[in-house]
Amino acid sequence: SIYYRKPMLPDLSPFDPQYHLMIQRDIIAVINGIVDCFSGKVLTRPSILRKTENKVYQLMYVSKNGWNIPExxxxxxxxxxxxxxxxxxxxxxxxxxxxxxxxxxxxxxxxxxxxxxxxxxxxxxxxxxYIPKQFEVRVTIVGRKMYPIRIDTENKVDWRADYQNHRYTQITCPDDIIVKCYKLMDDFNLVFGAFDFIVTPELKWIFLEINPNGQWLWLEQSLKLDISQKIVEYLIS
Known part of the structure; x- marks a missing residue:
C-alpha cells in the first residue's frame, strides 16, 4: 500500500537555479506517475487529489448539492x-x-x-x-469513521493563525451534515477527507472547504484520537 502525503523535494542548490523548477516538476511527475498507476491500495492517488483540491471544483459541487455556503x-x-x-x-x-x-x-x-x-x-x-461564527469545526473522515472537532479560538477570521489559543472538543455532527459529507467522499472517490465548517450563533453549519490530504496529527495528539490507527487499518486491510 501507499500513503501519499506530501513528497519532500531534495536540496537542488548544486544545480544552476535556472533548472530548479524543471527538476522539481520532473521529480514530482515520476513520483505521481508511480503512485497513480500502482495496482495496490493508495491513500490518496495524486490524480484524485489534483481534482478535489481545486476550490472551483469544490464550490461548484457544494452549490449544486444543497450545502450551506457563504456568498x-x-x-x-x-x-x-x-x-x-x-x-x-x-x-x-x-x-x-x-x-x-x-x-x-x-x-x-x-x-x-x-x-x-x-x-x-x-x-x-x-x-x-464574512459570516459571524460561534465556533468552527474540523471534521476528519477515514472511511466511515468520522471525527468532528469543535474549535474555539479568539481569532474569528482564520483559526490557523492562532493555534496556541485553541480549545478542542469532540462533538457530534447533525445528521444532514453526516449524509452530505459521506456523499461528497463517495462522489469525489475519497477515503480520507478533512472538512472545515463554521457554525453560526444560530447553530447553522456553513461549509468552507474540504482538504483531501489535510492535517490531522495535532488533533489526534490533543484529544487522544485514533486517526492514525484507522489510516493504518485501511492501508493493511
Missing amino acids: SYIGNSNGECIKYEKSASIIKPLTTGKTYGKNGWELYQTNLFKEINEDISLTPIYLQE
Missing part, C-alpha cells in the same frame, strides 16, 4: 469585487498561498478584505462574505 466569488474582474468591498468580506488563497523569494517563503491565509487597487485581470482571487 462567494472566484474570478478576475475588478467590477465584480466592488460589492465585497462594501460589506464585511474575506479573501483567501485559491491554492496553497505560498510564495517563494530570495529571503525564503511566505504563507498567505484567510484575511479580511477591504479593497483592490490593482488590475486583477491576470490574477484570479477568491472572495467570500
